[in-house]
Amino acid sequence: MKTRKVSIQDNISKGCRICKKGAKMVLFITGVCHRTCWYCPLSVERKGTDRTYANERVVDSPEQAIEVAHRMSALGTGVTGGEPLARPDRVISYCSRLKEEFGPEHHIHLYTSTAPDHEMLQSLVGIIDEIRLHPPMEIWDQVLTSDYVTSAVDAKKMGFDIGFEVPALPEVDVLTQVLPFIDFLNINELEWGDHNADGMRQRNYLLEDGLHNAIEGAREWAARISKEDKVHFCSSSFKDSVQLRKRLIRVARNTARSFDHVTRDGTIMYGSLVPQKNDRNWVQGLTPGSYEDMGDHVELSMRELRSNAQTLSGDSSIIERYPDRGIIVEVTPL
Numbered sequence: 001m002k003t004r005k006v007s008i009q010d011n012i013s014k015g016c017r018i019c020k021k022g023a024k025m026v027l028f029i030t031g032v033c034h035r036t037c038w039y040c041p042l043s044v045e046r047k048g049t050d051r052t053y054a055n056e057r058v059v060d061s062p063e064q065a066i067e068v069a070h071r072m073s074a075l076g077t078g079v080t081g082g083e084p085l086a087r088p089d090r091v092i093s094y095c096s097r098l099k100e101e102f103g104p105e106h107h108i109h110l111y112t113s114t115a116p117d118h119e120m121l122q123s124l125v126g127i128i129d130e131i132r133l134h135p136p137m138e139i140w141d142q143v144l145t146s147d148y149v150t151s152a153v154d155a156k157k158m159g160f161d162i163g164f165e166v167p168a169l170p171e172v173d174v175l176t177q178v179l180p181f182i183d184f185l186n187i188n189e190l191e192w193g194d195h196n197a198d199g200m201r202q203r204n205y206l207l208e209d210g211l212h213n214a215i216e217g218a219r220e221w222a223a224r225i226s227k228e229d230k231v232h233f234c235s236s237s238f239k240d241s242v243q244l245r246k247r248l249i250r251v252a253r254n255t256a257r258s259f260d261h262v263t264r265d266g267t268i269m270y271g272s273l274v275p276q277k278n279d280r281n282w283v284q285g286l287t288p289g290s291y292e293d294m295g296d297h298v299e300l301s302m303r304e305l306r307s308n309a310q311t312l313s314g315d316s317s318i319i320e321r322y323p324d325r326g327i328i329v330e331v332t333p334l
């Protein structure tokens with residue numbers, strides 16, 4: 001296995017510091033985007049669809065997003081897409097409600113592939129704290145004469161924290177020239193996804209290992225510019241093993257029932273019994289609150305179920321799933 005040479009630095013934006021704790025809710029405004037970046041990391045399921053997600057849940061209103069934020073005790077929100085500013089009214093209504101509910105200290109950062117003009121920036125004052133511009137790769141070498149620098153300078157004057165957020169492509173070094181105009185530059189490790197797989201193959205890019213979606217060489221492409229103080233390299237493994245895991249643990253702690261077991265990965269485990277014959281009598285003899293009757297099956301502590309599975313008539317299994325009735329990861333029949 002290769003030695004990893006670029007370390008995660010501490011000189012990161014406030015948005016990233018909260019993200020690092022797993023305390024940011026991800027508010028995916030829309031999958032609609034006017035651009036066609038070959039490396040786009042969006043899943044086929046989300047790309048181009050005009051649905052809003054708070055973390056992994058589809059939401060139809062700011063109130064539903066607020067509920068998701070409460071369930072993870074969110075300290076902030078990262079607004080992303082697609083192109084969130086393709087739906088500016090939605091950005092404004094969701095972010096205004098989040099600020100009202102959690103107060104001005106609820107930190108909100110916005111990713112956008114546009115270069116917002118003064119009027120658009122004005123509409124975001126007070127509801128967005130940090131803006132991350134993603135200029136198209138094709139203009140990186142002329143970025144100083146582009147609208148992105150004009151927008152960055154304007155945003156800074158208006159009080160936003162302002163940065164660029166781009167993937168680690170071979171030409172990422174060229175963005176050194178923009179550092180005097182921005183507060184930070186985030187470089188995301190290039191990741192293989194279902195939508196960009198053809199583009200990766202056409203460029204002969206390979207996966208770095210069998211564990212993550214990171215592309216071999218992406219760290220090295222970012223290594224030189226990552227030495228600059230304002231630059232932060234965000235690795236694929238960090239996103240999976242730190243950000244996501246910590247976010248799941250926050251949700252699990254807030255939502256687990258007394259008999260759920262919370263794992264180190266932030267998933268929950270419990271026993272599931274589909275009662276047959278006299279099984280329901282046995283269940284009713286358990287301490288109230290130590291099980292939940294779901295109608296067609298009963299959920300209870302996996303230890304209790306394991307100890308009694310041999311004497312029960314119905315099907316027993318151990319379930320591992322993401323917290324808050326998230327996706328099932330594993331079903332182990334007993």
Ligand code: SF4
Nearest residue numbers: 033035037040082113
């Ligand atoms: S701007 Fe962002 S969301 Fe749009 S195509 Fe490019 S990478 Fe995908």
